Amino acid sequence: MIVFTIGFLENPSDFILFLGRLHPLVVHLPIGFIFMAVIAQFASQKPKFKPLEPFVSYIWLLGIASTFFAVLFGYFLSLSGDYDPDTLFWHKWMGVGVLLFIIGCYYSTKQGKTTFTYSKWAFTIIVAISIGITGHLGGNLTHGSTYLLEYAPNTVRNLAGLPDKVEARKKVVVLDSADVFLDIVMPMMNSTCISCHNDGKRKGGLKLNSYVNMLKGGENGAAIVPGKPLKSELLHRITLPENHEDFMPSEGKRPLTTQEVNLIEWWISNGAPDTGYFTALNPDKKTRTLAENYLGLNKKNQLYSQQVAPPKGKVIDTLAKRGFVINRLMNDNNFLDLNLSLSEQSLLPNDLILLLQLKEQLLWLNLSNSNITDTQLEKIGALNNLIRLDLSNTNITDKGLEHLTALEHLEVLNLYNTGVTDQVFPLLSKLKTLKKVYLWQTNITEATVLQFKKEHPNLVVDFRRE
Amino acid sequence: MSKYHNFMQRSLSRREMLDICKGGFGSLAFMSLFGGLPLLGCERPKNNAASNLYLGPHYLPKAKNVIFLYMDGGVSQVDSFDPKPRLAKENGEDPRKKFKVDATQFDNVGKILKSPWEFTQYGNSGIPISELFPHIATCADDLAVIRSMTSNFPEHTNANYFLHTGSGIQGRPSMGSWMTYGLGSENKNIPGYVVLDGGLVPPGGLDNFKNGFLPASYQASIFKSGPEPVANIVPKEDGANLQEQKLDFIKQMDQSLISKMGEEDAVESAISNYELAYKMQTSIPELTEFKSESEATKKLYGLDSDDPHKKGYASQCLLARRLVERGVRFVELTCPNISGFDRWDQHSNLKNGHERNAHAVDQPIAGLLKDLKSRGLLEETLVVWTGEFGRTPFAQGANGRDHNPSAFSMWMAGAGIKGGTIFGKTDEYGYRVVENPVTIHDLHATIMHLLGINHEQLTFRFGGRDMRLTDVHGHIIKDVLA
Numbered sequence: 001m002i003v004f005t006i007g008f009l010e011n012p013s014d015f016i017l018f019l020g021r022l023h024p025l026v027v028h029l030p031i032g033f034i035f036m037a038v039i040a041q042f043a044s045q046k047p048k049f050k051p052l053e054p055f056v057s058y059i060w061l062l063g064i065a066s067t068f069f070a071v072l073f074g075y076f077l078s079l080s081g082d083y084d085p086d087t088l089f090w091h092k093w094m095g096v097g098v099l100l101f102i103i104g105c106y107y108s109t110k111q112g113k114t115t116f117t118y119s120k121w122a123f124t125i126i127v128a129i130s131i132g133i134t135g136h137l138g139g140n141l142t143h144g145s146t147y148l149l150e151y152a153p154n155t156v157r158n159l160a161g162l163p164d165k166v167e168a169r170k171k172v173v174v175l176d177s178a179d180v181f182l183d184i185v186m187p188m189m190n191s192t193c194i195s196c197h198n199d200g201k202r203k204g205g206l207k208l209n210s211y212v213n214m215l216k217g218g219e220n221g222a223a224i225v226p227g228k229p230l231k232s233e234l235l236h237r238i239t240l241p242e243n244h245e246d247f248m249p250s251e252g253k254r255p256l257t258t259q260e261v262n263l264i265e266w267w268i269s270n271g272a273p274d275t276g277y278f279t280a281l282n283p284d285k286k287t288r289t290l291a292e293n294y295l296g297l298n299k300k301n302q303l304y305s306q307q308v309a310p311p312k313g314k315v316i317d318t319l320a321k322r323g324f325v326i327n328r329l330m331n332d333n334n335f336l337d338l339n340l341s342l343s344e345q346s347l348l349p350n351d352l353i354l355l356l357q358l359k360e361q362l363l364w365l366n367l368s369n370s371n372i373t374d375t376q377l378e379k380i381g382a383l384n385n386l387i388r389l390d391l392s393n394t395n396i397t398d399k400g401l402e403h404l405t406a407l408e409h410l411e412v413l414n415l416y417n418t419g420v421t422d423q424v425f426p427l428l429s430k431l432k433t434l435k436k437v438y439l440w441q442t443n444i445t446e447a448t449v450l451q452f453k454k455e456h457p458n459l460v461v462d463f464r465r466e
Numbered sequence: 467m468s469k470y471h472n473f474m475q476r477s478l479s480r481r482e483m484l485d486i487c488k489g490g491f492g493s494l495a496f497m498s499l500f501g502g503l504p505l506l507g508c509e510r511p512k513n514n515a516a517s518n519l520y521l522g523p524h525y526l527p528k529a530k531n532v533i534f535l536y537m538d539g540g541v542s543q544v545d546s547f548d549p550k551p552r553l554a555k556e557n558g559e560d561p562r563k564k565f566k567v568d569a570t571q572f573d574n575v576g577k578i579l580k581s582p583w584e585f586t587q588y589g590n591s592g593i594p595i596s597e598l599f600p601h602i603a604t605c606a607d608d609l610a611v612i613r614s615m616t617s618n619f620p621e622h623t624n625a626n627y628f629l630h631t632g633s634g635i636q637g638r639p640s641m642g643s644w645m646t647y648g649l650g651s652e653n654k655n656i657p658g659y660v661v662l663d664g665g666l667v668p669p670g671g672l673d674n675f676k677n678g679f680l681p682a683s684y685q686a687s688i689f690k691s692g693p694e695p696v697a698n699i700v701p702k703e704d705g706a707n708l709q710e711q712k713l714d715f716i717k718q719m720d721q722s723l724i725s726k727m728g729e730e731d732a733v734e735s736a737i738s739n740y741e742l743a744y745k746m747q748t749s750i751p752e753l754t755e756f757k758s759e760s761e762a763t764k765k766l767y768g769l770d771s772d773d774p775h776k777k778g779y780a781s782q783c784l785l786a787r788r789l790v791e792r793g794v795r796f797v798e799l800t801c802p803n804i805s806g807f808d809r810w811d812q813h814s815n816l817k818n819g820h821e822r823n824a825h826a827v828d829q830p831i832a833g834l835l836k837d838l839k840s841r842g843l844l845e846e847t848l849v850v851w852t853g854e855f856g857r858t859p860f861a862q863g864a865n866g867r868d869h870n871p872s873a874f875s876m877w878m879a880g881a882g883i884k885g886g887t888i889f890g891k892t893d894e895y896g897y898r899v900v901e902n903p904v905t906i907h908d909l910h911a912t913i914m915h916l917l918g919i920n921h922e923q924l925t926f927r928f929g930g931r932d933m934r935l936t937d938v939h940g941h942i943i944k945d946v947l948a
Contacts (some may be wrong), residue, residue, distance in 0.1 A: 212787035304526065325652045325793065328522025330918065335526075342653055342793050393841060414842035438842035465766065466604065 012079040020076030024399035027070045027138065031131060033063040034102060038128050041109070041120075074138075082203045083141050088282040094130055101127045112297040144198040172295045173289065175364045180278045181211060184291060185267055188260050189214075193247050208234075211274040226272035229265045242325045259290050266290075283331070303385060303409050308360045317358045322351050329363060336361045341368035341390070352379040359383055366390040368414070374400030381406055392416035392438065398423040405430040422448040430455070439463040475617030477851040483534030486865040523649065523918025525933045528882025529848040530652075530796070531911060532645065535831060536629075537756030538801040539622070539809030540667045542857035542867050544896040546821060547875035548613045549585040549594045552894045553578055553859055555616075561860035563898065570791030570868040571620055572813060578895070580662050582817045584901035591886025598824040600830030607886040608835060608844070609877040610946035611883055612675050614899040616853040616889020617871035617906060622669035622811070624707075625854035625871065628906050630674040632935045639678030639926075640686060641910055642796035644935045645917060647677075648924045652793030657742060658685035658791055659796045662782045664691060665775075666690070668854075675798070679928040682735035683742075686798070689754075689785070691778050699750050742777045746849060756781070767833035775802040775826035783830040787837055802826050810853060814866035835879060859895040872898045875892065878910075884948045904943055916947075 012020075037059040043049040044056060068410070070328065074095055078088055108120035126249050136186075139148060148156050171204040172178045189208045197218075206218025214234070217223045223234040230236075237248035238256050249255060253345045256264070266287050267273075273281070278291055291297075311334060320326055323343025329335040335357060340347065349372045355362065363381050372380075374397055381403035389410060397419040404410070410431050415424070419444040428437060429452075440463055449463045529787040544550045557580040561567050567575055583596040589606035602609075619625040631638035640648070642659035651658025661675050668674055675686035689695040703709040705797025720737050724730060756764065764770060767780040779802050786797045801809050804822050812819035831851070838844040857867035873892045881883065891901035911921040914935065920939050925932035 105928045242728065309762070327652075329527070331522045332525075339652060339793070388845075412842075412845060414845070416841050436845070438845075440840040462840055462842070465762075465836050 005080040008205055012076065016076045017080055019073050020080060023070065023073040026066065026073055030063050030066040030070050030098075031135065033059060034098075034127060034131055037063055037102075038124055041124060057106055057109040058101055060109060063102045063408055064099070067095075067102060070369075071095045071099050082201065082205075084200050084202065087137055087145075087200065088135045089122055089167055091134060091141060094134040094137065098127060098130050099132055101130065104314075118288070125266070132305070140200050142201070143195075144200040146199070167235060167296060172297070175292055175295070175297055176277065176279050177327055178278045178291065178295060180281060181274050184263055184278060184294065187263065188256060192254065192256055192260075193255075224268055225271050227269060229268040232268050235261075259294055263287070263290050263294060284403070303363075304333075304335075308334050311336065311358050311361050315354050319351065319354050319358075322348070322354075334361050335363045335385075337364035337366075338362060339366040340370050341366045343370075346371045347376070349376070352376055353378065356382060360385060362386060364388040367394065368392045370394060372396060374403075376404040377401070380404065384408065385411055388412040390414040391418060394418055396420070398427065401427045407431060409433055411435045412437075414438040415442060419443060425449075428452070428459075434459060436462070438461040440465055468598070478763040508770070520697040524920040524923055525918050527916065527918030528915040529880065530846040531793070531795055531848070532917070533786050533790060533795070533834070533847060533849045534642070534798040535827075535849065535851040536668065536798055536800055537667055537810055537827075537851065540616075540625075540853040540855045540857055540869060541810045542816065543613065543861050543875040543892070544810070544819060544857075544871075545581045545583055546596050546598055547594070547877065548610050548873075548892055548896050549596070550581070550859065550896040552893075553896070554580040559566045561895075565893075565895065567860070568872070570858060570862070572862055572868055574868070574917045575858075576783070576863055576866075578859065579816075579861040579865070579867065589886060593886065593888060598820060599832075601829045602835075604677060605879065606885075608839070608879045609885060610879065610883045610887040610889065611875060611877045612889045612904050612946065613872045613873075613875045613892055614902050614904050615852065615876050616899055616907075619871070620855065620869045620871045622854065622869075624670075625869075626668045626670040628672050629852070629854045630670075631678065632907060632910055632937060636670065637676075637678055638933075639684070639935070640675050641850045641913065641935055642675065642686055642798060643677040643680050643684040644924065645796045645914070645919075647680050647926070648914075648919050649795055649917060651795045652750075653741075655745040656753065656789070656792055656794055657746075657921070658794060659686045660794055661686040661798045661800065662691070662785055663688050664782055664800045665781055666801050666809055668800060679834050679933065680926055681731045691782060695754050695785075696746060696750050699747060700775070701747060709744075713744060716740060718780055720925050722860045728768060735931050749792075753792065754785065756784065759784065761894065763837060766837060768829040771829070773825060775822075776802050776829060778802050779826050780833065781936045783834040784837075787834060787843065790838075791841075792844060808868050812857070812866050813862050813868060814864070816866050820939030836909065846881050848881050848883065848913065849879045850876070850909075850913065851878070856896075859897050870897065878912075878946060882948055884946055887946055889943065889945050902945070907936045907939035908936075908943055910935050911948070914942045917940045 038057060040049075040052050040059055041056050043054040044051075074092065078092060078164070092216035099433065104123040105120065105127060136148075146162075147161055149160055150166075152160075167181055169179075172183050178184060178443075193208040196203040197206045199207060199209065204216070204218045204220065206223060207213040207216075208223065214223045215226075217233065220233050223232065225231040234248075237246055238261055240247040242255060247255075256444060264281065270281050279288075283291065316326055319338065323340060323345040325339040325342060327337040327339070329337050338355070338358070347367070355365075356379055363385055365380070365382075365386055367382065369392075372391065372394050377396060380386075384407065385406050387409050389404075389407075389412070392414045393416070395418070396415075398421055401415075401420060401424055405427055411433055412434070413428075413431070413434060416438045417440070419442070420439070422445055424439075424442075424444065425448060428434060435458075437459065439461060442463075444463060446463075449461060453459070453461050493737055493774040502850070511668060556564065556578045558577045561575065561578050564578070581596065583598055585594040585596050586603070587594050588603040591607050593609060593611055595606060600846040603771040617625050617628060619634050627636055627638070628634040630640045632641070640659075646658035658744070659675075672688070675688065677685035687696070694700070701709050702711065703705055717737060717740065720733050724733050724824065725947075727733070755906075756769075763784070767784050768776050768836075769784065770778045771777045771780065778801075782799050786799060789797045801823070804826060807815075807819040807822045812825050835844070835849060838849070853874060853876070855869055855871040858870045860867075873896060889902060890899060890904055892898060893900050913922040913926065920933065921936045921942075925934050
C-alpha cells in the first residue's frame with residue numbers, strides 16, 4: 001500500500017499535490033462515521049436501541065473506507081513539506097493507527113462472538129481517544145500550535161503550560177508614540193503573513209512571527225536584509241505582479257496595500273530596526289502620511305468616521321424657522337449642513353446659541369450674505385467640527401477671524417467680499433487643516449498673498465478673478 | 467381608462483396601504499427625531515416620497531448644484547479637445563481604405579478631413595485645446611476632459627433623450643428631475659430644475675426636460691432669454707388682492723377635489739406649482755435683474771459683445787451663476803439660435819459653423835467658470851459640458867462632418883473633479899474609442915455620485931419595477947474624481 005512507502009515519492013506530481021490539498025475536505029467525514037459507530041455501539045447496549053446492533057459493523061466499514069482516503073490524501077499533503085516534522089510524524093502515524101484500530105473494531109463487531117467482546121470495547125475506546133489526539137495534531141499543523149488556546153482564559157492556558165495572554169499593544173493615538181516595528185511592521189505580518197509562516201506551518205521554511213525569525217529567513221535566504229530593500233526576499237515577493245507564481249501572500253489571500261508595501265520598504269531601507277519610535281527615524285512628509293493613514297490617525301477620516309448623536313429636534317425646528325436651510329450630509333450619520341445664505345431674515349444672537357447646540361453635528365456652515373459680526377464669530381469659533389465655512393459677502397474683518405484659529409478641522413474657508421486685510425495671513429497659518437481659502441474682493445495686497453502662497457504651497461488661495 | 471393605469475391611482479389598494487404604512491413608521495420615527503422637518507430642504511408630495519432620502523444623500527456629497535452646458539448638435543471632438551495629427555497627414559485620402567467606416571446618417575462619406583484649427587497645450591496640465599476655445603483654454607487646469615465618450619444613437623432625437631434621460635426612447639424622467647427628486651431644492655421660491663433656453667429647443671423637444679413618471683413638480687421650468695424669462699410673471703390682474711383671491715379660490719377647488727379623489731399627483735403638483743409661481747413673481751425679477759453685477763463681471767462673461775448670440779449666451783451663463791448662488795439644484799443651458807448655422811450640427815461648412823458657435827459660447831463659459839471659482843461657488847458646483855455625440859473624422863460631402871456616436875469628447879469642472887485630467891483615448895483618427903470607454907450611464911452615475919447619490923439606490927417604482935436613471939447600467943468614472 002502506498003501509505004507504507006514513506007519517502008518513496010520524492011518529487012510528487014501536481015496531481016498528487018492536488019489530491020493532498022483535498023485532505024482537509026475528506027478528513028472530516030471519517031470523524032463523523034467513527035463517532036457515529038462508537039455512539040451506536042454504546043447505545044445498542046440498552047434494550048431500547050438493541051435493533052441498532054446489526055448495523056454497527058457497517059458503520060465501522062464506512063469509517064474504514066473514508067479513513068483510508070483521509071490517510072492517503074494526508075500523506076500526499078505531507079509530501080509538499082512545509083510542516084513541523086515532529087508534529088507531522090505523530091499526526092501521520094496516529095492517523096495510520098486509527099485506520100488499523102477501526103479495522104479491528106470492524107472485525108470484532110462483525111463476528112458478533114462473545115470471545116471478541118473485550119477486544120471490541122478495547123479497540124473502540126482506543127479509537128475514540130486516538131482520533132481526538134490525531135485531530136488536535138492536525139489542527140496544530142494547519143493553524144499553528146498556539147491557535148487553539150489563543151483566546152482561552154488564562155487558567156486554561158496555564159494548565160496547558162502556556163504563559164498568560166500577551167496584552168495587545170494599545171492603539172496608537174499619536175504618531176509620536178508609534179513603535180516602528182511593533183506598531184507598524186509586526187501588525188502587517190500578523191494580518192497577512194503569519195497564518196502560513198508560523199512555528200507550526202513555516203511554509204518555505206520561513207517564520208515571520210518575530211524579528212529574529214525574519215532575519216533568519218527560510219529556504220530562499222533572509223527575508224529582510226536591513227538597509228537593502230532590493231536584496232530583501234520579503235519585499236521582492238510582495239511586490240511581484242499578483243499573478244506571478246512567487247507572489248506573496250499566496251492562495252488568493254489579501255495582498256498588502258501599496259501603502260503597506262511602501263512602509264515596509266521604507267523600514268528596510270532605514271536599517272530595519274527591531275524597535276524604536278517611528279518619528280525618531282525622521283520620516284519624510286510622505287512617509288508620515290502613509291503611517292498616519294495606516295494607523296488610522298488621519299484627522300479628516302477620523303472626523304467623518306465618528307458616529308455622532310442625532311441633533312435635538314427642537315433646535316432644528318427653531319433654526320429652520322429662523323431661515324436656515326438644514327440638510328443632512330449623509331444618511332448613515334447625523335452630520336449637518338446649515339445654510340443661511342438664502343434667508344431674508346437677519347441673524348440674531350440667539351441663533352448662535354442654538355448653533356452651539358449642534359456643535360458636534362455641524363460640518364458645513366454657510367453664513368454668506370448674513371449680518372454676522374466680528375464679535376459673533378467667537379461662537380462660530382467654538383463649532384469645533386466645522387469643515388467648510390462660508391463667510392462671503394459679510395462685514396467681518398481680521399478681528400473676527402482671530403476667533404476662528406482654534407477650528408482644528410476646517411478645510412475650506414470662504415472670505416470673498418469681506419473686510420479682511422493682510423493681517424489675516426498669520427491667522428490663516430494657524431489653521432493647520434486648511435486646504436482652500438477664497439479672498440477675492442477683500443483688502444489684501446497682492447504682494448503679501450503671493451508671499452503667503454509661497455510659504456504654503458499646499459494651500460489653494462483664490463484671491464483674484466483671472 | 468385601462469391604458470392609464472400606470473399613471474393614475476384611483477384609490478388605495480391593499481398592497482399600497484401596507485406599503486405606505488410600512489414606510490410611515492420609519493419616516494415617523496425620523497420626523498420626530500428632526501422636529502418634523504423634511505431634511506432635504508424641500509417639500510415633496512407625501513405619496514411619492516422616497517422616504518430613504520429624507521435621511522439625506524446616501525453619502526457625503528462633493529457638489530450641491532449642477533450646471534449642464536448642453537452643446538446641442540454634437541461638437542466635433544477632433545476639432546475641439548482630441549487632436550489627431552494623422553488626419554492632417556492623410557487629409558484628402560479615402561477613409562474606407564484606412565479603416566472600417568460605419569453607416570452614417572446622410573450616407574455621404576467624403577475624404578479624411580483634417581482639423582481646420584490648431585491645437586495648443588494649456589495650463590500646468592498641458593491639456594491640448596483647439597483655437598476654437600481660446601477662453602475655455604485658460605481654465606484648462608480646472609477641466610477633466612473625457613475623450614472616450616460614447617452614445618448608443620447616431621441621430622439627434624434619440625441621442626438627446628439618451629443623454630438627458632438615460633433612455634433613447636421618449637418619456638423617461640430627465641436627469642435634472644431625478645436630481646431634484648432625490649435632493650430637492652434649497653430655494654423654495656425658485657424651481658429646483660431650471661432650463662435656460664438659449665433660443666434652440668433640442669431635437670426631441672420638451673420631453674428632454676420632462677419629469678416622466680416622477681411627480682410633476684420635478685419637471686424643468688424653462689426660462690426664456692430676454693426681458694420676460696418666465697411667461698406671465700408680471701401679474702395680469704388689477705391689484706395684488708384680486709390675484710390672491712383668485713389663487714385662494716383655485717386652491718380651495720383643488721383641495722376639495724383631492725378630498726374626494728384621494729392623493730393625486732396631478733392635482734397636488736398643480737397646487738404646489740401655483741404656490742411656487744406666486745412666489746416666483748417676486749423672486750424671478752430679482753433674479754434676472756443684473757443691476758447689482760459690476761461692469762467687470764458683465765465684461766468677463768461677454769455681455770458687452772457685438773455678437774448678439776454671444777451676448778445672449780453670456781446673459782444665460784450669468785443667470786446660471788445667479789441660480790446656483792440661490793441654491794437651485796440643476797441648471798441646463800441650451801444653445802443659441804444662430805441662423806444658418808444650426809447648433810453644432812455642421813453637416814457642411816464645418817469651419818464657419820463651428821467658429822460661429824464657439825465664438826458665441828466660449829467666452830461666456832470661461833467667464834462662468836472664473837466667476838464661480840473666485841466666489842468659491844465652484845467648490846459646490848459641478849459644471850458639465852457635452853454634446854449628445856461627436857462627429858466623423860472624415861468629411862460629409864466636401865467640408866462638413868456627419869454624426870459619430872462611437873467617440874466624442876466632453877469635460878467636467880468644479881466640485882469633486884480632478885482638474886487638469888484627460889481620461890480615455892480614441893484611435894489615431896478620433897473615430898472610435900480604444901481605451902476606457904465611457905457611456906452616458908457612466909456619466910449619469912458620476913454626476914449623481916458627486917451629489918452624494920448612489921445611482922443604484924435612487925429609485926422610483928413605476929410599472930411594477932424600481933426605475934433608475936441609470937437603469938441597470940452605470941459605473942462611476944473614478945479617474946476624474948479629485
